[in-house]
Amino acid sequence: MWRLFGAALVLAACGMFGALVARARTERIRVLGELETAFSMLATEIGYAATPLPEALLKVSRHSPPPVDGFLERAAGEIAGPSGVPTAEAWAAAVRAQRSRWCLAREDEAVLLDLGPYLGQTGAADQEKHLRLTLTRLGRLHARAEAEAHVQSRLWRYLGLCAGGLMVLLFY
């Protein structure tokens, strides 16, 4: 009886692990999409309204769902904060602080970090160009993540269950 219960537990745990990894893949796609929307709004705030960066980030954060809202709010706080660190460092600190809160891959974060040294440092037309470039790069990652998601999500779910089944067979 206890062996049967243990086997079910191992199977469920492995299945859940696979499902979690699969869910992270789907969540990454959602966050990339939300970031694209946020950067489009930021480009408008900067290019047309010339809203100062901290205010623009806060404004966009209010229209963004979690975890993008938290990231933008943090970035606004770091940039406007009294510590007086350069914008690129403040931006990078906000990206790093977000690592445990979202499911982005390192290549996604690299796109965000690449924007930091240019953010707010040049004229409006140039800022728009940098934001459009970031949007294009995020768009590519988004499309690739979506294409891979169908296969990988199913793969991780099955892999979890299969690994659980294998462990049960080995233990018995």
Place this chain on the structure above:
Amino acid sequence: MTGQDRFEQEIVAVMPPRLRPLFSALPAEVRERVTEIRLRVSRPVMIVLAGDDHWFLGPKGITRDPAGAFTFGADEGAQFLQFISRSSVYALEEEFRQGYVTLPGGHRVGFCGEAVVDGQGVRTLKHVAHFNLRIARELPGVADPVLPYLISRGRVCHTLVVSPPGCGKTTLLRDLARQISRGVPALGLGGLNVAIVDERSEIAACHRGVPQHDVGPRTDISDRCPKAAGIFHVLRAMSPQVLITDEIGRPEDGPAIMEALNAGVSVIASAHGASWAEAASRPALKELAGAGAIERVVVLSRRRGPGTLERVTDPRSGRHFGNKPSLAAVCMS
């Protein structure tokens, strides 16, 4: 907030990180006398104290020797630009065209760089490498020695403040605005509605529409608007009793001032010049002088330091109202 706190929060806070400890370490008596900080990429940081030029910022404080001073690097230039723009250089494009930006506290940063020119003039600046941070200080009471001569039978006389640059014209206008707006019961003057046409944002030093200096409770400000247009605008929109504006000199300024005079508004303005005769020869003032419209001329100089009051005269009769060197002591010491 004390002067020390203001220096720390408004000046030191916008400096590049490497410069902050050097400025923070300046003795209180030096901080109180700093009028300008000149930052030029690849050259030593220069500090101008009231009436005493050419000090440089070194690791042991200020020094006369530029060789031992802190050299302002290109990175520091970019950081300074970032801090004064609050990480939003793109939001300063109009300020780049104008050549200066007003900071919280009313301090002004003028800058130079490589001009990007299009068919309509300077579009923006790039490679900004020269900064002049002018520290704003309110000097309440600086107009006290002059004000009694500018009020006649309960009304403010049409007045022109004349001096070469850097002699305290704007400081005097600011205090006149504050006192006239509040009212001066001792002189029989109730508070009046004042409009300041502040084309260069120096008198009230508005930051996001809010004056950074005390210019009085009944004062409206047309900020950064071309002077003549600003005068017509405030006359139409704000019904002022007194109009104050700085540095009249363009041909279109004269007719705009005449319009205000004809509307029954008392005008206090300033103009560059060492004397009334010199100022009155300028095209913008010829018509005003010819019409006998100016009732009082206040002449300032730097003879005993910025803000030395040379004389107050009625240019129509040539009458002198007094010679009050005390203004120098009040103004910049």
